[in-house]
Amino acid sequence: MTAHILVCLSSSPSNARIIRSAARTAALLHSPFTGVYVRDPQRKLKADDEKRLQENIALATELGAQVEILEGSDPAYRIADLARSRSVSEIFLGSPPSSLNAQNSLANRLLEYVPDAEIHIIPDSGIENRSQLQIAGQKKRFSPRDLLAAILIEAGATLICWLIFLSQYENANIITVYILASLIVSVVTADRIYGALCAFASFLLFNFLFTEPRFTLLVYDTRYLVTYFVMFMASLIAGTLASRLKENARQASANAARTRILLEFNEDLQEASDEEDCLEITARQLRELLQRRIAFRRCENGKPGELHCWQEGERNEPYPAEEKELSESLCADPLLPGASGEKVLVLPIRGSKHLYALLSVEREGELDSYEDHILRSLCAECSLMLDNLTNARERENALILAENEKFRADLLRSLSHDFRTPLTAISGNAESLLRSAPEEEEVRRIAGDILDDSGWLNEMAENLLAMSRIESTQEIHTSVELAEDLIREALEHADRHKQDHQITLQCEEDLLVEADARLIIQVLINLLNNAIKYTPAGSEIRVEAFREEDKVRFRVIDNGEGISDERKIHLFERFRTDGRAADGSRSLGLGLSLCASIIQAHGETIEVKDNEPHGTIVTFCLKGVDYEYPDR
Amino acid sequence: MNILIVEDDRSVANLIAATLRSSDYHYQIAQNGKEAILQAASHAPDIILLDLGLPDIDGVEVIESVRGFSQAPIIVISARSEDSDKITALDAGADDYLTKPFSVEELLARLRSTARRLQYVSSDEPASPLFVNGVLQIDRDAQEVTLNGEIIHLTPVEYRLLTLLAQHAGKVLTHSYLMKEIWHCVPDESVKANLRVNMASLRRKIEKSPDARGMIQTHVGIGYRLLKY
Structure with missing residues (x-):
């Protein structure tokens, strides 16, 4: 069972100590934290008691408690009811030391009503003096x-x-x-x-x-x-x-009235179509209930927005200016439960993720705790609704995004698929020309260019296809593959100018890796083609694979000019070509970013280093697979 | 040598036709699956070049229909780079595959190797225990493999793999087929690893002779093939 801490609030000055110790426990256990105050409708608190009570409620809210204000003449019964409904595991309450032995003390009765909960009693010398209150009450009677x-x-x-x-x-x-x-x-x-x-x-x-x-x-x-x-x-x-x-x-009707208010308010809120609407409904409802001027500001990115305020008929004075300052201070500190100035009280409407708005109430004539409770309840309801609206919108956006993504992937797939058939004819015919007219220099040159370009187009189509697979699902189909097989296959499909370079393969025997074969071959082809493209003819290119702890490291090494450090930083970004590509050879810059994505999908990273004395090493790891020889 | 080209794209069909013409092959062109089955039945081609993406029926269905009456080698041409399509086609009875875009050189090489295999199949005497392929010689009776006349030592699994490949020389054998034939079990990751490593070891032993280099081809994600010399 998870812990749930409940603290009993009172107007006692030492109640703050109890709230703090309860909050500490709640923080320690990472458990939900509730504060409760039971208001006795028969007893009117004195002004300074009321003030202390409000302070204590504010303190509890600040320390993360969800404060509930209940009504009833029997606090023990109401607290026990709440404790059971919330499955509270620990109750903190203050008690004057003298009353501990009394049979009907709050603590004793709670023990009886909620036997499952641990009850922490903290000595409280200043708990409200009953006899004094009684007299104060009787005068009024x-x-x-x-x-x-x-x-x-x-x-x-x-x-x-x-x-x-x-x-x-x-x-x-x-x-x-x-x-x-x-x-x-x-x-x-x-x-x-x-x-x-x-x-x-x-x-x-x-x-x-x-x-x-x-x-x-x-x-x-x-x-x-x-x-x-x-x-x-x-x-x-x-x-x-x-x-x-x-x-x-009377009590029942008071409770019913409040429930009705909240219910009606909730129904009104359900009709809200957007956040603005939701806030307006809240403000209107509060204005009617409290008969005070209400204003709100929406918050965007932690900055208070424009003030929305309704002027009441004959009163045409501007809304108190201090509201702005209070709003700003609330925006700055996300933990404040509210801020009160001389004329207004500002409350944050905060959802699970961020601050939606700031609502301010004129405090001409102090709000009594019933009004305060209504105010806070409505604000809480409003933030819940805003959360719902936000979540619904986020879900909708995510759906649209997913559909867009699927559309993009489908488009890329069919595009690169449809590329192949015409490319077959183009490159094939160019090749035929090259073969059939070996003596005509001009024809050879043209046919060679056509062949190169169609090869480049094909490479791009392959990359787009791989990209649509990797980006749309992030899903790879791994199987056990021999590192050497992957490299050999890549060498076979590398650029047709590969014979101009000295390409060597250095691979340990029986190196097994867990990989998506097609995608890793694509990575190796891209790395090889880059090495072929960006190094002068006759350069050495070496492809290596060797065991490194439980992984297999692949390296593509060339002894070309190398890549400068500032270019290295942006090397794996999409649609960025190496500076040298500006001389006319096309590149979408898709290749290396695709390589990075593919290796990332395998749970590893790709790196680029300098070769000694010059040149480039591109390296990545793949998960190795242990192999025992059962048949030998 | 009579070849049936099944291809719905006109430019690609023309390219293949021109290539075949230049190498003195005879050919017919079928533009859809139904036509292909009809022509395969009426002309009895020696080799069928079949595009998998046909307008009317699925290429794999064409393979299955043709296999009902003819054992002519089928080379599948596919624009789909998804390996599963090729594997389905190979398991349905196709012998080899080409992925678009392919080079003319590659097409001719496949045709040559298939033609050689046809000769071998036609001259095959089933009783002969001897399989000769270039420098490689397998004596099934003695269970002995020689390379340039020198005996090479193979493990039992390697020997079984080699004889299986030799039996279907020139044809691409899929991983699942090999695993089923050798290990008689449902393929899982450890069996796959087993196959990869045994194949690599077998290839290393055979490729010791420079004359046998490339005799065993690896088709990553698909299978293996013993090239017929």
Whole structure:
């Protein structure tokens, strides 16, 4: 199983330490790295906590984590859920030392929910102070509207109870009405505290108004104590249940809303035909969701392009200038998770291979973490889509390229094939002329030229054919061949002027090589023809083959003028002729580049060296084949 | 000597015709495969020069049809440099091949050597244990090979290879044919290596005599041939 590291993010100042140690582990194991923060919708973080949280999220992103922001009041449950779905192997979390022993600490519950994962607990002294938060939260909970509603409902309930009491129905009905009242309060109001207050008030009112002695809080009949207790507990529990239900429904709808946004966005994106379109859809969607001005720049070759921005109706001010600077800094550093200035926040839209675009959001009034999460999710979705588009286009291009390549190869093949038949007639007739009119000098010269040129054309056709084979597929058909056979065959097909040179063959016995015979013969013919063409008549040309460790080295050596060092550098480039060819003898310069390609396809390289005292050595190796003599 | 030229390209047909005329051969020209089979049946040519790329039927089919009624040597002329075409043709019953563009000199040399072989085949007495080819002499009964009268020592495989080549002197024998005949097994890389090395060694032993130089021809990627002197 591969490792997957999960780190729990929090607004604690020491959370950074935990993130770093998790990131180190992830880097060490080369494993995927996820950061998670569970937002409790019931609790609003204080401004500086929120800020620290954003910093920690940014840090995690920077260190390579994929940050997930989840919602729920039970962090352990949500984290465990994520950990299971991602097959997380190690969880890093901070915990105040004091809470470690507590039965329901986050760490203990995670241990219970995700028994497969290793859990690393890092002492965290500064983890958010719950009691303090509780108070901060409660202040907000007293909303006059909710209080008024609770009082009105309670008063209404009391009125109904009064009527029931007057009409001499059983007291049990009164209790039911009060339980109903606290249930209604719990549903209507935002916090369960109203339900609890209601339950308490109902108990007091029932005691005060409807039990003997009436209009006092005294109790004569001890049986009523049980009734009071049951009534209080029933309305308290009913209220709590109702408010929890409501909370769950709210959470679910919040999650559903976000899922819907992402889904709709995804559907919109599917319709994008190109990258520009994709970015525009993203920007439009974000503008609607965040109600802020959004701008983007496309990036090409690591440089930010032109700014795309939509002006909102009455506001016609230019987009904040600092965006440009931030964009440039983001382009320069591919690892930055984003950059924020005074007025704008710039986020990179980065695919698997490169940076596609930079998206900037005006940060007039800080983005809360929900908005931030939406923003980052949409950016991630957008970059995924851009990746898809890019990949699709690359595949298409590759297909076109392959088709072009095939067309080229087919063309070359049929061309060089069709060359041969007319060349047979041309060279054959020239040869016949040469044979039949030995005494006419002029005819001999013309026939000789025709023969030479058709020979050259044939050589070129052979090279084109070999090139179409090697370049279109890079595929060679090797078999075991005798080095000597290859060289002899090449000598036979070399230039017809070979008798003007002293060509010798020096080959060790029984040298077996693994080679594509046709192609290697073509290489040797090219090397021989070059040596014949570029050395004066009477020069020595020696072809050698000898064992060199587990390989067989071939050398074509001449004692001509040699090749200057600057020419050597470009010798194997395509369509480059040796400078000496400029004197009139044609050459496409195909021969040597073809030789290099063929030898390369055999997994070796071709080299050119100086001969002593003068001349050229062209040399290459081929894979040798061991041979044992079973029959001797 | 009567030769059938099967060639659809007019210039090449003319070239071959002119070459044959200059060397006093008789010839007919067939321009497609069907015509070729008809003429081969009606004129009974001594040698057939067959272009593989015919407009109507595949050259290999022509070889197979002709082999149904005639054992006349077939020299295949191919513009295709792919070895597999030539091997298919040789295995189908062709004796030799020429690759376009070929030289006139080469064409005449092939015709001469084929003609010599025809003489040998016609004068062949199957009972004769003696095979004589220039300075080379093989005595099948004594399993003895002499070169200029001197005995040369061959390994069993070399001897079998030589007798096989001698039996089909003048004809190009493909690698797969030789491997099947000598080793009786499916050819793989090690058998191929075996064949190459044994052939090279055999050739070295025979070419010790300057008179026998070039008697065994290597056709890289295709096969070997013992040239009939």
